[in-house]
Amino acid sequence: MTELPMAPVKPPARLISVTIDGQQVEVPEGSTILDACNQLGIDTPTLCYGDTLAPANACRICVVELEGARTLIPACARKVEPDMVIHTDSERVRHSRKMVIEFLASSVDLSITPVAQDYLRRYDGRPERYGPPAPADPERDHKRTGHHEPPDGQTAATVHSPAKLDNDLYVRDYSKCILCYKCVDACGEQYQNTFAITVAGRGFDARISTEYANPLPESACVYCGNCIAVCPTGALMFRSEHDLRDAAAWDESRQTQTDTICPYCGVGCNLTLHVQDNQIVKVTSPDDHDITRGNLCIKGRFGFQHVNPQPRAPL
Amino acid sequence: MFGAGGGTSSYKEAEETDLLILWGSNARETHPIFFHHVLKGVHRGARLYVIDPRRTGSAQWADTWLGLDVGTDIALANTIAREIIHAGLANETFVDRATTGFAEYRESVEPWTLEHGERITGVPAETIRELAHTYARADRAILCWTLGITEHVTAADNVLALINLGLLTGHVGRYGSGLNPLRGQNNVQGGGDMGAIPDKLPGFQDVENDHAARARFEAAWGVKLPPRRGWHLSQMFEAMERGELRTLYVFGENPAQSEADSKKALEALEGLDFLIAQDILMTRTCAMADVVLPGTASWCEVEGGTVTNSERRVQRMRKALDPPGQARDDHWIIVELARRLGHDWGHPTLEQAWDELRSLSPMHRGMSYERLEELGGIQWPCPSEDHPGSLYLHGRLWSEPVEGRRAPFSVTPWVAPIDELNDEFPIRLTTGRRLDSYNTGVQTNLYSSPLRRGETLDLHPEDAANLGVEPGETVKVSSRRGSIQAPVRLDCNLRPGLAFMTFHFPDEIDVNVLTIDATDPKSGTAEYKATAVQVEKLNGDERQTAGVASGRAGK
Amino acid sequence: MDVRLLDAEPTTAERAAVDAFLGPPLSTWVGADRADDGHAAHGGHSARAERHQLLPTLHALHERVGWISPGALNYIARRLTIPPADVYGVTTFYALFSLEPRAPRVLHVCNDAVCRCCAGSDSLVATLAEQIGPQGQEVGGVTWLESPCLGQCDRAPAALVVESGESPREVELASVTADGLLAVMDGQTPAPPPTAIPPQAGQPGLALLKRIGVADPESLDDYRAHGGYEALRRAFELGPDGVIEEMVESKLVGRGGAAFPTGRKWDAVARQPRRPHYMICNADESEPGTFKDRAIMEGDPFSLIESMTIAAYASGCERGYIYIRGEYPLAQRRLERAVEQARARGLLGDDILSRGVRFDIELRKGAGAYICGEETALFASVEGYRGEPRNKPPFPVDRGLFGKPTVVNNVETLVNVLPIVLKGGAAFARIGTERSTGPKLFCVCGAMQRPGTYEVPFGTTLRELLELAGGVAAGSKLRAVLLGGAAGSFITPDELELALTFEDARAAGTTLGSGVVLAVDERVDLPELLAAIAAFFRDESCGQCVPCRVGTVRQEEALARLRSGRTRGSVQDELALIAEIGEAMRDASICGLGQTASSAIESAMARLNVFNRGVSA
Structure with a gap:
C-alpha cells in the first residue's frame, strides 16, 4: 500500500515548563511567552503583534517581568526557556504598559482602535497629562534626520499629518499610525515582497513612506491591500470604508462576513466578504487558511465592483 | 497526468522544496498568492529558475532566467533532457522501475545537443546546461507551468516534454517534487474534475474505454450515454464553420472576444441558428445572443457550490449577496431548462448534486460538505471519509513494486510556431495577462485600478527607436489575419523583435484580431502566444480614435 | 526581485560615482547600456547577497555629489537590486545623507552637550545664523548645519568641513572660533589641527596609550x-x-x-x-x-x-x-x-x-x-x-x-x-582590582585644566583622575561630574573618592559607561546641559519601540517646561512625570539607548536638585 501522500512527519517538540503568575504551564519548545500566557488564559495586551507576521516587538505593550532579567521582556517575541518565572501583572509591568498606551494615545489618533480605549482603562492611562496635542504637520514626510526644533513642552508632539487620498482603492491616514511595522513586513519580505513602503526617517519622525514620499500611484504599490489587512489602527483603510465612515454610514453591526472563494485565477484564495446593505464594503482573507494566510492580490481584494449593485447594469 | 489531470504538488511544498522552475508562467502577476508560497521557498534558500520569452516580474526573482524564443519550449526541454542523460544525471532507479518508453525517448532527444538547443531557443548553451544539472541534482524540485506552455499549437506535446523531465529525474510523486499546471481560472480544474472534457466523465473516468464507469453513470442517471468523446472548443468552432453545429449554449464565457482570430470566431457565432448566453454581466457574447439568461455570481450570490484549485483542493463557496433583478442560480436555470425540455429532475440542492457526484467519482468519495467545511477544503483523491486528502499525487510510482500503470515517456518532436516570422512580419507578438486585470476584462474593468493603463503594444526600446515611434504613440499592428491600432509602451524586459499585448480591453483594442486560430489537435488550444506581426508608424490622418490614449497610468 | 524603479535617471557624475565603487554594470538588467543578454539573466540569491554594499555605495555617491537625488537612488536600487523605497528608508535613517540638494561644501558645527554647555558653541551657531542665514541654506556653494557630538570634546568647540566633488575632502576642526567658521563659510579651508596627543603621551607605564605620540601612526x-x-x-x-x-x-x-x-x-x-x-x-x-x-x-x-x-x-x-x-x-x-x-x-x-x-x-x-x-x-x-x-x-x-x-x-x-x-x-x-582588571581609558573633558584621554589602572579614584588632568580649570568651582556620558549619571563633588571600578560604580548607583568624565563647573547651565542630553536621545532614537520613540520626546518636553517655568502642575509633578517616563524607557525599551536615555537626567534630578533649587530661589 502506498503511504498516504502527506508531508514528512516532524518529531514532536519537547515540552518546556514555565511558571507564569504562580501557575505552572508546559508549552512546546519554540513557543513564545505570549503563547504560554494564552494557554493559561492570561489576557495579554498587544498592538503590533499579528498572527500571520513574525513579531515586530515594537510597541512593547506586551512586556512581562522575567525573574532574573534586568529589564522587562516582550511576551510576543521571547521564546520560553526552561524554568522561567514570569509575572504579567506586577507593578513594573503595569507601569510600562500604562506608559506605552499613554505614549501612543497622546501622540496618535486611536479613535478607531477599540482595544486602545480598553487598555487605557485597564492601566489607568491619562494621555492628557502630556498636554494638548500638537496640530498636524504637513511637512512630516520631509523631516531632516537627526535634527529637530527644541520643543516648548506646551503641546504634546503628535504624528498627526494630513491623510493621503491618492487613489481610488485605499486611504493612508498616518495620524493613526503607531508604527507597528506590520504593513511594511506584509508588503515586504514576509508576504508580498513588493517593498513599496518602508519606514523612513528616525526616532519620533520615523514614518511609513514610499520613496521620496511619492503618491502611491507613482510607487511600486500593487494594491494587494495586504497592508490594510494587518493594520491594527485603521491608518490604512479601504476607500469604501473610508467614504462610508466619512458619511457616518459605516456600521459594523449591520455587516455580515461570508467566506467564499475568489472568482479569478486558479489559486483558490479564500475571501471573506464584508457586506453592508447588500454591498461588499471590504474584502479580507482568513489568517488561518494556509493558501492565503490572510493575503490577497488586487483582484481578490478589490475586484468585486462588478457584483455590487450600483455599477452593475441590469441585464 | 498519467490518467488524472491535475497538478501533483501542493502550494505548501513550494515552500519546502530546493528548486522551483516556472516555465511559461508569470505567476508573480497571474497567480500572485501562489507566488507568495514560491517566495517563502526562495527566502528559505530554494533556487528559482524562470523560463519565459519575457523577463517578467517572476523572472526578475529568478536566480537564472532563460529567455527562450517563443514556441521553442520543446526544443529547450529536449536539450535539457539530452544533457541530463549524457551527464549521467538521469535517475536510473526511477526510470527503470516506474516508467516506460525510455529507450525511444532517449533516442528521440539525441540530436538535441546544447549547441543545437542554443541555436533553436536562443538561450546560451551554458545556461541550459546549468539548468539541466541543477534540476537533475536537486533533492527536491518542483516544475510549474501555465498558459505559456499550453497556448501553443503544440500544447499537449509541450506539457509532455516537461513531464518527461520530471520522469527523467524522478521529480514527481514525492513531497517537494512535482509537476504542476497552474490553472488560469478559478474552476478550470473543477471543470475538468466534473467531466467538462470531451472524453471524460466526472472524476476523470474515460467515456470511451471505461465501460464499467459508463455503466455506473447510466445506472445512476437512467439514460444511455453515447460511448464516444465530444468536441472540444476548437472543434466546436470548426463544426460551426462547417455548419454542422447550429445551436450554442454559452455560459460564463465570452467567446466573442476571447477566441483567437476573433474575426473568424465572430463569423462563426453570427452564423449560428440559435445562440443562448448565460452570464452575470452583459458581455459581447450576450449582446449577440438570441436569448440571454441572467445568471448569478456563483462565488458570492449562491449558497453552496464548489470549485477546485490548482493544488486539487475542492473548496466551498457561499452566498454573501442577494442577486439583482431576475438573475437565477446556474443550477436552477439548468434544472428548469431540463424540465421545460421534458425532464423533471426535481430541484436538488447543490449538496445533493454533489453527493451524487461522490457516489459516482471515487476520487471525490470522501468529500462531504461537512468535511470540506471543517478542513478548509480537501485535495483529491480522497476516496473515503477517513482519508485526509492527498497533498501530492503519484506516490505510487515510488512504492515497491510500483502500483498501477507505469508512467510513460513521450516522444515530443519540436515544430516551429505556425505563424512564421519573415521580412514582412518580423516581430513576434506574444500575449498574456496583467496583475490587475482578468481575461477579457468583463469583471475587472468595472473596478478602478490605479495600475490600469489600458491596452498597449509593448516593445523593446530598440524596436521603437528603429520604427521611429515614441511611447504613447499609436501605431498599426498587423498580422496575416488583420490589424489593429494601439499605443506603444516601452518595456526593457522584452528584447528586440519581441512584443507583448494583453487581451483585457477587447472593446477598445481587440488583440485577438491578430492571433492565429491554429489549434493543437490533441488539446484544442489555440496558439495565442505566437503571432507574427508588423508594426507601422501612422500618419496623423490614419489614426483611429483609440480608446486608450496613452501608455501612462490613469483611469 | 521585480524592483519597480522610479522614473528618474542618474546624472553622468552620479552614475560614475556608483560605478567607480561597484564596478561597471555587467548586464542591461542592472544598468549596462547594451549587452547581448536578451536570452538569459542571472540574479536572485546572488544579487540579493550584494545588499551589504548599500551603505558604502551611498557614501561613494554622497562624497561625489553631496546628496542622494532620485535618479541616483534609482540607479543604486537598480545596481544592487534593492527596491527604491527600501533604499529610501535606509538612506533617511542616517543623518549624514541628504535627500535634498545640498551645497558641495558643508560645515558641520558641533552643538552637542560639551561644545554647547562648556565651550559656548551655541553662540557660534547664533553667529552663523545671524551673519550667514539659517542652517541648511546654501550660500555661495557652502552651507552650515548643527551637528551632534564630533568626538573632540577635549578640544571643544569642534567642527567638520565636508566637501563633495571629484576630490572629496573632510577636514576636522578643533577649538574653533566664530571668525574661523565664517572664514570656512567664505570658502577658505583651514589646515586641520595636529592630531590630538593624550596628555600622558610618552610617560612610562602606559599599556594602551604607549605608542601614541611616540610611534608614527602611518608606518x-x-x-x-x-x-x-x-x-x-x-x-x-x-x-x-x-x-x-x-x-x-x-x-x-x-x-x-x-x-x-x-x-x-x-x-x-x-x-x-x-x-x-x-x-x-x-x-x-x-x-x-x-x-x-x-x-x-x-x-x-x-x-x-x-x-x-x-x-x-x-x-x-x-x-x-x-x-x-x-x-x-x-x-x-x-x-x-x-x-x-x-x-x-x-x-x-x-x-x-x-x-x-x-x-x-x-x-x-x-x-x-x-x-x-x-x-x-x-x-x-x-x-x-x-x-x-x-x-x-x-x-x-x-x-x-x-x-x-x-x-x-x-x-x-x-x-x-x-x-x-x-x-x-x-x-x-594583577592590574586594577579583583573584579575590574587592567588599565582603563577615560575621556576627561569639560572644565578641566588638561582635558584629554587618560589611562589609569582600575581602582584609581575620581579625585586622582581629575588631579592627573590638572584639576578643575582656573577660576572655577566643580559643581558635578557627569560620569559615563550621556547614558551615565552625575556625581557630586562629595563623591570624588569613588574608586573607578565597575563594582564601585555600580554600588554608588552610577556607571563608568563609555568612560566619559565631564567636569561641570558653576558656569555651566545645568538645565541646558540636561536639555542637550534629552535632545540628543530624541534625535538618536531609532524610533522602533514606543517607550524610547515617544518617551524621549515626552522627556524633552517636560524638561522644556521645567526650564521655562511653565509647568503642567507643580515642579514636583513634572519631576514625577520624568521619573515615570524614565522607568518605562529603562524597563521596556528594546535596547540600551532607550534603557539609559533618562539615566543622566534622572540622576541630575536626584543628586543635583537642579529644578527644585531653581524653584525655591
Whole structure:
C-alpha cells in the first residue's frame, strides 16, 4: 500500500515548563511567552503583534517581568526557556504598559482602535497629562534626520499629518499610525515582497513612506491591500470604508462576513466578504487558511465592483 | 497526468522544496498568492529558475532566467533532457522501475545537443546546461507551468516534454517534487474534475474505454450515454464553420472576444441558428445572443457550490449577496431548462448534486460538505471519509513494486510556431495577462485600478527607436489575419523583435484580431502566444480614435 | 526581485560615482547600456547577497555629489537590486545623507552637550545664523548645519568641513572660533589641527596609550619598531585555545558599557559549529563626551589591526569589519592605510605570517547614527539596513552579522588584548582590582585644566583622575561630574573618592559607561546641559519601540517646561512625570539607548536638585 501522500512527519517538540503568575504551564519548545500566557488564559495586551507576521516587538505593550532579567521582556517575541518565572501583572509591568498606551494615545489618533480605549482603562492611562496635542504637520514626510526644533513642552508632539487620498482603492491616514511595522513586513519580505513602503526617517519622525514620499500611484504599490489587512489602527483603510465612515454610514453591526472563494485565477484564495446593505464594503482573507494566510492580490481584494449593485447594469 | 489531470504538488511544498522552475508562467502577476508560497521557498534558500520569452516580474526573482524564443519550449526541454542523460544525471532507479518508453525517448532527444538547443531557443548553451544539472541534482524540485506552455499549437506535446523531465529525474510523486499546471481560472480544474472534457466523465473516468464507469453513470442517471468523446472548443468552432453545429449554449464565457482570430470566431457565432448566453454581466457574447439568461455570481450570490484549485483542493463557496433583478442560480436555470425540455429532475440542492457526484467519482468519495467545511477544503483523491486528502499525487510510482500503470515517456518532436516570422512580419507578438486585470476584462474593468493603463503594444526600446515611434504613440499592428491600432509602451524586459499585448480591453483594442486560430489537435488550444506581426508608424490622418490614449497610468 | 524603479535617471557624475565603487554594470538588467543578454539573466540569491554594499555605495555617491537625488537612488536600487523605497528608508535613517540638494561644501558645527554647555558653541551657531542665514541654506556653494557630538570634546568647540566633488575632502576642526567658521563659510579651508596627543603621551607605564605620540601612526615599520606584531607571533605560539585561556585568565571585560567577559565571548564563538564566524570592531564611538577610541585609531591604528587579528585567530573568524563612525575622517584614513600596509606585508590576507591563517578586514563607515554603536543595530547597518536593534536573545555569539556567530568588541577592549597576550592573562589580572582588571581609558573633558584621554589602572579614584588632568580649570568651582556620558549619571563633588571600578560604580548607583568624565563647573547651565542630553536621545532614537520613540520626546518636553517655568502642575509633578517616563524607557525599551536615555537626567534630578533649587530661589 502506498503511504498516504502527506508531508514528512516532524518529531514532536519537547515540552518546556514555565511558571507564569504562580501557575505552572508546559508549552512546546519554540513557543513564545505570549503563547504560554494564552494557554493559561492570561489576557495579554498587544498592538503590533499579528498572527500571520513574525513579531515586530515594537510597541512593547506586551512586556512581562522575567525573574532574573534586568529589564522587562516582550511576551510576543521571547521564546520560553526552561524554568522561567514570569509575572504579567506586577507593578513594573503595569507601569510600562500604562506608559506605552499613554505614549501612543497622546501622540496618535486611536479613535478607531477599540482595544486602545480598553487598555487605557485597564492601566489607568491619562494621555492628557502630556498636554494638548500638537496640530498636524504637513511637512512630516520631509523631516531632516537627526535634527529637530527644541520643543516648548506646551503641546504634546503628535504624528498627526494630513491623510493621503491618492487613489481610488485605499486611504493612508498616518495620524493613526503607531508604527507597528506590520504593513511594511506584509508588503515586504514576509508576504508580498513588493517593498513599496518602508519606514523612513528616525526616532519620533520615523514614518511609513514610499520613496521620496511619492503618491502611491507613482510607487511600486500593487494594491494587494495586504497592508490594510494587518493594520491594527485603521491608518490604512479601504476607500469604501473610508467614504462610508466619512458619511457616518459605516456600521459594523449591520455587516455580515461570508467566506467564499475568489472568482479569478486558479489559486483558490479564500475571501471573506464584508457586506453592508447588500454591498461588499471590504474584502479580507482568513489568517488561518494556509493558501492565503490572510493575503490577497488586487483582484481578490478589490475586484468585486462588478457584483455590487450600483455599477452593475441590469441585464 | 498519467490518467488524472491535475497538478501533483501542493502550494505548501513550494515552500519546502530546493528548486522551483516556472516555465511559461508569470505567476508573480497571474497567480500572485501562489507566488507568495514560491517566495517563502526562495527566502528559505530554494533556487528559482524562470523560463519565459519575457523577463517578467517572476523572472526578475529568478536566480537564472532563460529567455527562450517563443514556441521553442520543446526544443529547450529536449536539450535539457539530452544533457541530463549524457551527464549521467538521469535517475536510473526511477526510470527503470516506474516508467516506460525510455529507450525511444532517449533516442528521440539525441540530436538535441546544447549547441543545437542554443541555436533553436536562443538561450546560451551554458545556461541550459546549468539548468539541466541543477534540476537533475536537486533533492527536491518542483516544475510549474501555465498558459505559456499550453497556448501553443503544440500544447499537449509541450506539457509532455516537461513531464518527461520530471520522469527523467524522478521529480514527481514525492513531497517537494512535482509537476504542476497552474490553472488560469478559478474552476478550470473543477471543470475538468466534473467531466467538462470531451472524453471524460466526472472524476476523470474515460467515456470511451471505461465501460464499467459508463455503466455506473447510466445506472445512476437512467439514460444511455453515447460511448464516444465530444468536441472540444476548437472543434466546436470548426463544426460551426462547417455548419454542422447550429445551436450554442454559452455560459460564463465570452467567446466573442476571447477566441483567437476573433474575426473568424465572430463569423462563426453570427452564423449560428440559435445562440443562448448565460452570464452575470452583459458581455459581447450576450449582446449577440438570441436569448440571454441572467445568471448569478456563483462565488458570492449562491449558497453552496464548489470549485477546485490548482493544488486539487475542492473548496466551498457561499452566498454573501442577494442577486439583482431576475438573475437565477446556474443550477436552477439548468434544472428548469431540463424540465421545460421534458425532464423533471426535481430541484436538488447543490449538496445533493454533489453527493451524487461522490457516489459516482471515487476520487471525490470522501468529500462531504461537512468535511470540506471543517478542513478548509480537501485535495483529491480522497476516496473515503477517513482519508485526509492527498497533498501530492503519484506516490505510487515510488512504492515497491510500483502500483498501477507505469508512467510513460513521450516522444515530443519540436515544430516551429505556425505563424512564421519573415521580412514582412518580423516581430513576434506574444500575449498574456496583467496583475490587475482578468481575461477579457468583463469583471475587472468595472473596478478602478490605479495600475490600469489600458491596452498597449509593448516593445523593446530598440524596436521603437528603429520604427521611429515614441511611447504613447499609436501605431498599426498587423498580422496575416488583420490589424489593429494601439499605443506603444516601452518595456526593457522584452528584447528586440519581441512584443507583448494583453487581451483585457477587447472593446477598445481587440488583440485577438491578430492571433492565429491554429489549434493543437490533441488539446484544442489555440496558439495565442505566437503571432507574427508588423508594426507601422501612422500618419496623423490614419489614426483611429483609440480608446486608450496613452501608455501612462490613469483611469 | 521585480524592483519597480522610479522614473528618474542618474546624472553622468552620479552614475560614475556608483560605478567607480561597484564596478561597471555587467548586464542591461542592472544598468549596462547594451549587452547581448536578451536570452538569459542571472540574479536572485546572488544579487540579493550584494545588499551589504548599500551603505558604502551611498557614501561613494554622497562624497561625489553631496546628496542622494532620485535618479541616483534609482540607479543604486537598480545596481544592487534593492527596491527604491527600501533604499529610501535606509538612506533617511542616517543623518549624514541628504535627500535634498545640498551645497558641495558643508560645515558641520558641533552643538552637542560639551561644545554647547562648556565651550559656548551655541553662540557660534547664533553667529552663523545671524551673519550667514539659517542652517541648511546654501550660500555661495557652502552651507552650515548643527551637528551632534564630533568626538573632540577635549578640544571643544569642534567642527567638520565636508566637501563633495571629484576630490572629496573632510577636514576636522578643533577649538574653533566664530571668525574661523565664517572664514570656512567664505570658502577658505583651514589646515586641520595636529592630531590630538593624550596628555600622558610618552610617560612610562602606559599599556594602551604607549605608542601614541611616540610611534608614527602611518608606518607599519615604526609600529614594529615599537613592539608591534610581537603579540600576534606570541598568539600563534599559544594557539587559539591558548589565547582564549589567557583572555579568560586576564578577566578582561568589555569596555563598551556592558562589561561582558571578553574571553568568554571569544570562546562562545570559537565553539560555534556554524560557519563562517565574523569579527567586528565596534568603532562607532558617538556618545557625547567620548573620544578615547578616536585617540587610539588616530594615534596607534596598527594596534587595533593586530588585536583584531588575534581575536579572529582565537575565535575562528576569517572576515572582520571595523565599523567606524562617519564623523571620524582622520581615523578612517589612518585605519585604511594601516589595513593596506598590513595586507601588503602579509599581516592580513590568506596566509598571515606564513602560518596558513586567513583573516582580512574591511572598514565600514557609519553615516550619522549613534544607535549603530548598539551591536545588533551595527549588524543591520553593515548588512545594508536601517540601524535598528533587535531583541536579545539570540546573542551575537550565536546569531550576529549575517545571522552567523560573531565577536563584537569595541576599540578599547581590543587593544587590551596585546598586553594580555604578551605578558600573560595572570599579569594583566594583577592590574586594577579583583573584579575590574587592567588599565582603563577615560575621556576627561569639560572644565578641566588638561582635558584629554587618560589611562589609569582600575581602582584609581575620581579625585586622582581629575588631579592627573590638572584639576578643575582656573577660576572655577566643580559643581558635578557627569560620569559615563550621556547614558551615565552625575556625581557630586562629595563623591570624588569613588574608586573607578565597575563594582564601585555600580554600588554608588552610577556607571563608568563609555568612560566619559565631564567636569561641570558653576558656569555651566545645568538645565541646558540636561536639555542637550534629552535632545540628543530624541534625535538618536531609532524610533522602533514606543517607550524610547515617544518617551524621549515626552522627556524633552517636560524638561522644556521645567526650564521655562511653565509647568503642567507643580515642579514636583513634572519631576514625577520624568521619573515615570524614565522607568518605562529603562524597563521596556528594546535596547540600551532607550534603557539609559533618562539615566543622566534622572540622576541630575536626584543628586543635583537642579529644578527644585531653581524653584525655591
